[in-house]
Amino acid sequence: MKYLLAAIALFLAVGCAHRTPYVYHRQTNELLHSVLWMQRSAEYYAACETVYLGALDALDRALADTGWTAASEQKLPYGTKPPAIIVDCDETVLDNSAYEARLILDQKSYPHGWDDWCCEEKAPAIPGAVEYLKEAHNKGVAIFYVTNRDVKLDECTWRNLRAMGFPQTATAEQVLTKDEREGWGSDKSTRREYIAKTHRIVQIAGDNLDDFIGYKKTTEERERLAKDYMAWWGQRWLMLPNPAYGSWERALINYDNGLGDSLMLRKKYESLVPLR
Ligand SMILES: [Mg+2]
Numbered sequence: 001m002k003y004l005l006a007a008i009a010l011f012l013a014v015g016c017a018h019r020t021p022y023v024y025h026r027q028t029n030e031l032l033h034s035v036l037w038m039q040r041s042a043e044y045y046a047a048c049e050t051v052y053l054g055a056l057d058a059l060d061r062a063l064a065d066t067g068w069t070a071a072s073e074q075k076l077p078y079g080t081k082p083p084a085i086i087v088d089c090d091e092t093v094l095d096n097s098a099y100e101a102r103l104i105l106d107q108k109s110y111p112h113g114w115d116d117w118c119c120e121e122k123a124p125a126i127p128g129a130v131e132y133l134k135e136a137h138n139k140g141v142a143i144f145y146v147t148n149r150d151v152k153l154d155e156c157t158w159r160n161l162r163a164m165g166f167p168q169t170a171t172a173e174q175v176l177t178k179d180e181r182e183g184w185g186s187d188k189s190t191r192r193e194y195i196a197k198t199h200r201i202v203q204i205a206g207d208n209l210d211d212f213i214g215y216k217k218t219t220e221e222r223e224r225l226a227k228d229y230m231a232w233w234g235q236r237w238l239m240l241p242n243p244a245y246g247s248w249e250r251a252l253i254n255y256d257n258g259l260g261d262s263l264m265l266r267k268k269y270e271s272l273v274p275l276r
Helices: 002-019 032-040 042-064 097-106 114-120 129-138 151-163 189-198 219-228 247-252 261-271
Strands: 083-087 142-150 175-178 200-206 237-239
Touching: 032 042, 032 097, 042 129, 042 200, 042 237, 083 129, 083 189, 097 114, 114 151, 129 142, 129 200, 142 151, 142 189, 151 175, 175 189, 189 200, 219 247, 247 261
Parallel strands: 083 142, 083 200, 142 175, 200 237
Antiparallel strands: none
16 A cells, blocks of 8 residues: 555656756856857957947947037037037946956855945956047047946946046046935936036947936836937947847846745746747
């Protein structure tokens, strides 16, 4: 009798295991492919260069046309204001892929070690970024480095930018970090508003839709916004590729930081589109 029960239990266990869907055997890190692409592919290098070279083409037109603005926050009249460019820092002008690589190797996740990495001040420049901003600087354009790095990382970020040869980094004044002033939260629109008061914003570069417009939008709303502003891409708005992280990923899990790893992964699998 004992053996019979054991046999039935074994039969049920094997049967259930067979029917359990979504058993993922490969224990690879979610970041593996994206970080390898950013660090080791000619394609990533070429994509970044393409964005910044194209931006320079558009910049002359932007400067000549006083009706041109790249900020939805810009209020009339702005035609006589001095021109400015806004660039995000991480994965727009600074390359943190070495930090991401450490996360994979150490089996950790952000923000583990992030502040320490920032204050090593060794993030290299994204391909084409220094050349683009130097050229803009030579044309008399003000450059604002608008980053969601915490205000305590302001000095480290500034020194990193300066060490990599970025223009207008004699002081930390052009680096606008999160919470550096009252009202400067993660939503960058208040910082764009602040700059738009004194400058005509002619181009914005980023790796996240939030660097240009919107904040904490759903996946569908983000796609809609990107389409609504189609004429601005590559001209006024310069999007750098970042397959590793961003609000696109946060949107998939409804910006819910409290989800456990398993539920987060499940939501991602459920977000895949096997058939359009
Ligand atoms: Mg960024």
